Amino acid sequence: MANSARALPPLLLGLLLMSAPGALGANAGLVARITDKGLEYVTREGLVTLQSELHKIMLPDFTGDFKIKHAGHGQYEFHSLDIRSCELLGSALRLLPGQGLTFTISDSFIRVQGKWKVRKRFLKLQGSFDLQVKGITLSVNLLLGSQPPGRPTVTASSCSSYIRDVEADMSGNLGWLLNLFHSQIESKFRRVLESKICEMVQKLVNSDLQLYLQTVPVTTEMDSFASIDYSLMEAPRATAQMLDVMFKGEFFNHHHHSPVAFVAPVMNLPEEHSQMVYFAVSDYVFNTASLVYHEAGYLNFSITDDMIPPNSNIRLTTKSFRTFVPRLARLYPSMNLELQGVVVSAPLLNFTPGNLSLAPQMEIEGFVLLPSSVRAPIFRLGVATNVSAMLTFNTSKITGFLKPEKVQVELKESKVGAFNVALLEALLNYYILNTLYPNVNDNLAKGIPLPLLKHIQLCDPVLQIHKDFLFLGSNIQYKRV
Structure with missing residues (x-):
């Protein structure tokens, strides 16, 4: 069959996957809606295939x-x-x-x-x-x-x-x-x-x-250990006003697909009809992603002296820390330090009208690198920061960017006495702002693919932020091959 004869199937199927009811149950992480404008587009494009097929009778x-x-x-x-x-x-x-x-x-x-x-x-x-x-x-x-x-x-x-x-x-x-x-x-x-x-x-x-x-992704692989479950929660539903499809929209680990401890919220979709399709993406999608990557230790990090720019006045050595932690330099003269950071719990993305934010809580433990290659723990810090998020989407994916505020550091435990953490706070701010979050943003820029049919692209995107979900409006275009 000629390629041009396949326009009707993808476009009709596009209807099946791009519509959603005004209020949906908690188990739907992603929903979609097609408008009358979308139906009209599919009808026009579908006739091309039907005419081609009639010639073959x-x-x-x-x-x-x-x-x-x-x-x-x-x-x-x-x-x-x-x-x-x-x-x-x-x-x-x-x-x-x-x-x-x-x-x-x-x-x-x-x-x-x-x-x-x-x-x-x-x-x-x-x-x-x-x-x-x-x-x-x-x-x-x-x-x-x-x-x-x-x-x-x-x-x-x-x-x-x-x-x-x-x-x-x-x-x-x-x-x-x-x-x-x-x-x-x-x-x-x-x-x-x-x-x-x-x-x-x-x-x-x-x-x-x-x-x-079959080109609709039931699962979409993100990387070597995480995928998205885009299976349908039930058969597509047609009402007098719209055609509905509910996707699970859940991230999971390839190696152990364990149950999630929270459920997706009910989404009350606004009445919008100017675009051909609308996607509602709940915070459930992003927060299950956070859970999977947190369990994999993706946001954990380690800082050593060789990671600090050569011209920096702050070094990760006991000598550099001598002025504000004198006991450290006396106990461990001229030795290197290492900082290991872990995220305490999976940071949850908070959706409020017009705003996206999260507040990750971290703990950082400091070690002295002994000549015997043993690491001796010396202190433990609590690190808090507020992070604003920006999400956009292109022809097929949702992409993101995180912008953290200045971190705040608190001394939780010390084996070398009480000390002022201001110097460490400056060091951590430099690393988090210049290394940790840029790496995270590089991965967010790769995007979360939407469950689209083959050869279907989105255009003229519009994005709104509502309580608990993103509302993405777009026209569709079938790319003939």
């Missing part, structure tokens, strides 16, 4: 016997039938509450060319003909469902087509042949073509469209 030969007054008996054959052109008008894609979608076409026409033969005893006549098939209507219902492991399914639950009129033009002055066509062949031809149209549509839906559904 193989019409059978029509043969039989005839009897004409004053001419007697004979045999006829209409063969080499070929659909030369078609024009599909009055198309629409509408919601079918409780089932899925209804795709209709009305007042369309097809032009068919072919050849004819007539035999009567030893007499043989032949020529060509041209048929105008007018007033074609088509209606097909698309039943939407889901199957393990959470993939969407689609079947053509019903299909009907009707042809209002057929006009024939035969080569030569053969009025009797036209009468033969209308009296014996036309109704048969109409029934066959109506059946062939529905047969073609059934194949597109149950084969091509269903196969294209």
Whole structure:
């Protein structure tokens, strides 16, 4: 099948994956919504494929016997039938509450060319003909469902087509042949073509469209240990206003997919219709990501003296710390230090209208690197900071950027006596602002991919921040290949 003939399946499937109800249950981490504007776009683009497929319909030969007054008996054959052109008008894609979608076409026409033969005893006549098939209507219902492991399914639950009129033009002055066509062949031809149209549509839906559904990611791998679960929570739901799909939207570790201790919030989506599609992405998606990366130790870090710029006045040595921790230098003269930082718990992203923030809590432990390669613990610090977040999205992904404020350091425990942590605070601010968060932002810039169909891209993006979720509006574009 030609690549251009695959436009309808992805675009129809795009509907299945881009819609959501006004208020959803707590188990949906990501929901999507398609508007009337999106349905109109899919209808326009889908006609390209349908017209291409109509050209491929193989019409059978029509043969039989005839009897004409004053001419007697004979045999006829209409063969080499070929659909030369078609024009599909009055198309629409509408919601079918409780089932899925209804795709209709009305007042369309097809032009068919072919050849004819007539035999009567030893007499043989032949020529060509041209048929105008007018007033074609088509209606097909698309039943939407889901199957393990959470993939969407689609079947053509019903299909009907009707042809209002057929006009024939035969080569030569053969009025009797036209009468033969209308009296014996036309109704048969109409029934066959109506059946062939529905047969073609059934194949597109149950084969091509269903196969294209497999391009919807049930899981999307992020890196060597984390993936996103984009399985459907239930079958797509059609209402009178919208088509709904609920995705789990949960990060998990490849090696142990353990249950999450919290649930996704209910999202009350605003009534927006200016874009073709809308995605609502709850804080559940981001916070399960935080949980997975925290458990993997992704935000833990270590600072040694060789990581500090050579021109820095602050060194990670006992000598550099001598002025404000004299006992440290006496106990461990001229030795290097190491700081090890851990995030106490997974930092949760907080969504408030127009604002995203998080407040990670860290602990940093200081060690002396002894000549024996043993590390001797000397102090433990508590580190707190507020971080503002900015999220954007492009043609297929949500990307992010974190901007931390100045860290605040508190001495939790010391084996070398009480001391002023101001110098350490300056060192940690330098490292966190110039090394730790830039590394995190580099990874956030890679983005979280949205569950899109193959060849579907987003354009004209609009982003809103609501309580507990992001609301992403976009138009869609199918990239033909």
